[in-house]
Amino acid sequence: MVVELISVGTELLLGNTVNTNACFLAEKCAILGLSLYYQTSVGDNEQRLAETIQTAQKRSDVVILSGGLGPTQDDLTKEVVANVMGKTLIEDEHTKERINDYFTKSQITITENNWKQAFVPEGAIVVDNENGTAPGVIMEENGKTVILLPGPPNELIPMFMNDIYPYLNKLQPETIYSKMVKVCGVGESTAETMIKDLIDNQTNPTVAPYAKVGEVHIRVTARAKDEEEAKKMIKPVVKELKARFGKNVYSTDENETLEEAVIKLLEKNELKVTTAESCTGGMLAARLVNVPGVSEVFREGFVTYSNKAKRKILSVQKSTLKKYGAVSEKTAKEMAKGGVFATDTDVCVAITGIAGPDGGTEEKPVGLVYIACYIDDKVTVREFNFKGNRSKIREQSVVKALTLLRECILDVYGK
Amino acid sequence: MVVELISVGTELLLGNTVNTNACFLAEKCAILGLSLYYQTSVGDNEQRLAETIQTAQKRSDVVILSGGLGPTQDDLTKEVVANVMGKTLIEDEHTKERINDYFTKSQITITENNWKQAFVPEGAIVVDNENGTAPGVIMEENGKTVILLPGPPNELIPMFMNDIYPYLNKLQPETIYSKMVKVCGVGESTAETMIKDLIDNQTNPTVAPYAKVGEVHIRVTARAKDEEEAKKMIKPVVKELKARFGKNVYSTDENETLEEAVIKLLEKNELKVTTAESCTGGMLAARLVNVPGVSEVFREGFVTYSNKAKRKILSVQKSTLKKYGAVSEKTAKEMAKGGVFATDTDVCVAITGIAGPDGGTEEKPVGLVYIACYIDDKVTVREFNFKGNRSKIREQSVVKALTLLRECILDVYGK
Numbered sequence: 001m002v003v004e005l006i007s008v009g010t011e012l013l014l015g016n017t018v019n020t021n022a023c024f025l026a027e028k029c030a031i032l033g034l035s036l037y038y039q040t041s042v043g044d045n046e047q048r049l050a051e052t053i054q055t056a057q058k059r060s061d062v063v064i065l066s067g068g069l070g071p072t073q074d075d076l077t078k079e080v081v082a083n084v085m086g087k088t089l090i091e092d093e094h095t096k097e098r099i100n101d102y103f104t105k106s107q108i109t110i111t112e113n114n115w116k117q118a119f120v121p122e123g124a125i126v127v128d129n130e131n132g133t134a135p136g137v138i139m140e141e142n143g144k145t146v147i148l149l150p151g152p153p154n155e156l157i158p159m160f161m162n163d164i165y166p167y168l169n170k171l172q173p174e175t176i177y178s179k180m181v182k183v184c185g186v187g188e189s190t191a192e193t194m195i196k197d198l199i200d201n202q203t204n205p206t207v208a209p210y211a212k213v214g215e216v217h218i219r220v221t222a223r224a225k226d227e228e229e230a231k232k233m234i235k236p237v238v239k240e241l242k243a244r245f246g247k248n249v250y251s252t253d254e255n256e257t258l259e260e261a262v263i264k265l266l267e268k269n270e271l272k273v274t275t276a277e278s279c280t281g282g283m284l285a286a287r288l289v290n291v292p293g294v295s296e297v298f299r300e301g302f303v304t305y306s307n308k309a310k311r312k313i314l315s316v317q318k319s320t321l322k323k324y325g326a327v328s329e330k331t332a333k334e335m336a337k338g339g340v341f342a343t344d345t346d347v348c349v350a351i352t353g354i355a356g357p358d359g360g361t362e363e364k365p366v367g368l369v370y371i372a373c374y375i376d377d378k379v380t381v382r383e384f385n386f387k388g389n390r391s392k393i394r395e396q397s398v399v400k401a402l403t404l405l406r407e408c409i410l411d412v413y414g415k
Numbered sequence: 416m417v418v419e420l421i422s423v424g425t426e427l428l429l430g431n432t433v434n435t436n437a438c439f440l441a442e443k444c445a446i447l448g449l450s451l452y453y454q455t456s457v458g459d460n461e462q463r464l465a466e467t468i469q470t471a472q473k474r475s476d477v478v479i480l481s482g483g484l485g486p487t488q489d490d491l492t493k494e495v496v497a498n499v500m501g502k503t504l505i506e507d508e509h510t511k512e513r514i515n516d517y518f519t520k521s522q523i524t525i526t527e528n529n530w531k532q533a534f535v536p537e538g539a540i541v542v543d544n545e546n547g548t549a550p551g552v553i554m555e556e557n558g559k560t561v562i563l564l565p566g567p568p569n570e571l572i573p574m575f576m577n578d579i580y581p582y583l584n585k586l587q588p589e590t591i592y593s594k595m596v597k598v599c600g601v602g603e604s605t606a607e608t609m610i611k612d613l614i615d616n617q618t619n620p621t622v623a624p625y626a627k628v629g630e631v632h633i634r635v636t637a638r639a640k641d642e643e644e645a646k647k648m649i650k651p652v653v654k655e656l657k658a659r660f661g662k663n664v665y666s667t668d669e670n671e672t673l674e675e676a677v678i679k680l681l682e683k684n685e686l687k688v689t690t691a692e693s694c695t696g697g698m699l700a701a702r703l704v705n706v707p708g709v710s711e712v713f714r715e716g717f718v719t720y721s722n723k724a725k726r727k728i729l730s731v732q733k734s735t736l737k738k739y740g741a742v743s744e745k746t747a748k749e750m751a752k753g754g755v756f757a758t759d760t761d762v763c764v765a766i767t768g769i770a771g772p773d774g775g776t777e778e779k780p781v782g783l784v785y786i787a788c789y790i791d792d793k794v795t796v797r798e799f800n801f802k803g804n805r806s807k808i809r810e811q812s813v814v815k816a817l818t819l820l821r822e823c824i825l826d827v828y829g830k
Contacts, residue, residue, distance in 0.1 A: 012437075012438075012441065012454070013441055013445075013451045013452065013453075013454065014441060014442065014445045014451075015438050015439065015440070015441030015442025015443070015444070015445055016442070016625055017438065018433060018434070018435055018438040019433070019434055019437065019438065020433055022427075022434065022456070023427075023430050023432070023433040023434065024430065025430070026427065026428055026429060026430030027429065027430025027431070028430070029430070030428075030429045030430055036428045036429075037428065037457070037458060037460070037463055038428075038455060038456070038457055038463070038467070039427070039428065039455070039456040040453060040454070040455045040456075041437070041453070041454040041455075042452070042453055043452060045452070048452055048453070052453070154804070210431060275697075275718070277697075279704070280701065280704070281697075281700050281701045281703065281704025281705075281709075281713075281716070282690075282692070282696075282697025282698065282699070282700030282701035282704065282716060282718065283697065283701040283704075284697070285696050285697030285718040286695065286696045286697035286698040286701055286809075288696065289694070289695070289696025289697065289698075289718070289720065289809075290696075290805070290806070292770075292771070292772055292773055292805060293773065294696075294720070295720055295721060298720055299719075299720050299721035299723065299724050300717070300718055300719055300720060300721060300724035300727075300728065301696070301697060301717075301718035301720075302715070302716075302717060302718070303690070303697065303700040303704070303715060303716035303717070303718075304714075304715055305704065305709070305710055305713055305714050305715060305716075306710060306714035306715060308714060309714050309715035309758075312715075313715065343724075355707075356707070357707055358707055358708065390705070390707060391705065394701075394704075
């Protein structure tokens with residue numbers, strides 16, 4: 001089945017907004033096994049939007065439009081779609097009530113133009129918006145489907161996942177089901193080599209790797225007559241991937257992040273962690289604090305950017321800094337040890353490196369980063385040579401620090 | 416002049432990559448005063464790509480394609496464009512040498528397929544790639560232009576800014592020149608109201624506000640016969656904006672970030688700063704460390720997520736935490752003061768708040784954040800009620816903290 005995406009909004013054509021919706025929808029369509037050949041962004045312009053919809057309808061089975069469902073005069077996606085399909089807009093009582101409730105709850109006065117959002121094309125399926133006023137719309141005609149979604153990602157994403165994803169899955173002759181195997185501590189090309197046979201030889205389920213910063217996510221997707229059957233087909237492949245990547249698999253949950261997996265591991269082993277950061281300057285701590293409820297395992301962290309701070313807060317020896325320098329294996333080790341002794345924690349991860357663009361030498365080039373983890377009276381340190389600009393080097397450092405922390409816990413506690 | 420963007424790459428249609436190139440190019444086209452009506456993403460497919468180019472050529476003066484210039488068989492943008500325009504590809508000696516140099520310098524062995532990148536359509540203008548092997552290409556025919564750019568942003572952006580931007584500017588009857596006025600500490604709608612007359616009444620120069628997280632950027636763009644003339648026209652408008660927003664203007668440099676402006680201010684007044692963060696968990700410190708050479712003014716920072724850490728590291732009183740709670744004006748003030756006294760710094764910014772999704776009460780809802788700044792024996796504290804999810808609340812907190820820090824320095828030191 002062929003699908004096409006149309007993003008509506010002049011803000012996209014002025015470069016005010018990065019089109020993350022298109023990426024989100026494209027990924028979900030790929031998971032659903034839908035063929036996406038074209039994605040078009042067009043402004044809030046009646047004629048150009050109508051032409052774009054007509055072109056898309058000719059070459060696709062499903063057209064998904066996002067944006068332009070707001071209450072203002074500029075928002076005309078619904079009106080244009082109705083016009084192109086020869087439908088009139090009629091007031092939907094249910095949506096009218098929902099909008100009324102929405103405004104009552106948020107204690108905002110309804111302005112007259114908001115009622116425009118209660119109108120939908122005749123015969124359309126109305127999809128409730130849990131996070132805003134504009135309803136989603138599904139229109140079916142002559143075996144073809146047009147779907148209208150609101151533009152704000154916090155409205156579009158939940159609506160798509162709750163209602164549109166299952167709807168599209170049902171449209172197809174087979175059910176699509178997929179599972180993500182998330183791997184850390186293995187490079188992209190190594191990971192691809194390790195599963196080349198699986199990628200090349202399997203058509204159902206399919207195996208597809210996605211490279212992320214410092215991680216590889218592998219999606220296993222099966223098509224079957226129902227979800228149960230698809231799950232059964234996926235199971236041995238996921239098992240095989242787990243066998244090949246072993247401890248490097250940190251999750252098979254689509255939504256679990258590396259920091260969440262690490263926090264869970266700390267909780268499971270009743271460990272408290274602290275951070276000692278130089279070049280990352282707080283990014284590692286900030287990433288741990290991404291996880292709500294982190295306070296059980298993370299209570300304090302240090303940014304020790306200067307040598308003096310490393311000495312004062314983390315008790316790094318003056319002689320170490322003098323002899324080996326701030327960016328050295330020895331300093332990283334002392335930072336990690338110092339972090340544990342400066343707090344009442346069990347583990348400390350320390351990062352020290354040269355993020356650039358200045359400060360590099362032939363001996364210690366930009367990108368050289370040492371990461372150490374102190375746990376159970378042992379300290380493990382790793383040297384990295386990252387490529388990229390300042391922000392890329394710091395981002396990779398954080399992922400490698402989380403990876404090292406995870407490995408050290410598993411080594412000591414086995415779970 | 417009408418321009419159209421075509422992004423080529425199956426990875427875009429699979430949702431593996433967010434199309435930041437399209438946003439970058441759209442913004443630059445807007446600055447150049449070009450009208451962009453359509454942006455299309457299409458896969459590495461000969462027929463569909465050819466059709467997309469033909470459609471774009473019919474309705475636009477300039478077509479910019481990005482991606483698909485790589486050395487592999489999948490990369491066929493150049494081949495398809497040449498075919499559509501009835502041109503043959505010929506080997507470009509200069510590019511061949513450049514590719515040879517590139518590989519020699521990076522000490523990588525050239526594989527045979529790399530030479531494919533030395534071929535360009537006959538009669539085309541070749542644009543050197545400073546950061547990769549694929550050259551850019553400009554083709555002119557019958558008053559229309561087709562431009563080919565490499566897909567990786569680190570190749571596309573410098574090539575566009577160095578060569579394509581000036582080329583497009585010259586194509587137009589007038590020169591376009593613009594300046595950005597960056598404002599912090601003023602809400603989006605307030606800012607728009609303050610300059611509504613400038614937006615509405617001026618056509619040349621134009622005034623356009625862009626809302627960023629906690630900031631508003633206002634672009635002033637003039638069209639004139641040459642750059643000098645355009646600069647002259649912009650000057651009084653920028654002056655007027657500076658008069659209206661006063662101290663809230665932190666930069667008129669396109670590339671300067673808020674953290675850079677703050678760091679400069681600290682340097683100018685020879686001040687050292689420290690950070691004391693709870694809900695942001697290191698994000699503020701990390702943002703300061705975004706700036707290379709920050710070590711002159713920022714040497715250490717603290718993440719005090721638990722009450723115990725607030726007490727131990729920042730000397731927040733037990734009674735304060737008990738009576739007012741960790742998220743309170745009083746705690747924020749004591750954190751900021753404690754930060755200065757725990758270090759040898761002059762200023763401390765402290766953040767404490769409820770980032771959610773849990774932990775909110777009727778009295779202290781999710782989004783309540785206190786930010787304090789201690790400087791020159793005085794402490795200033797502000798209360799915020801942010802909307803949005805955990806990450807949005809934390810992001811806004813960091814911007815407001817930088818804004819408060821900036822204001823406090825200006826209040827005390829006047830510069």
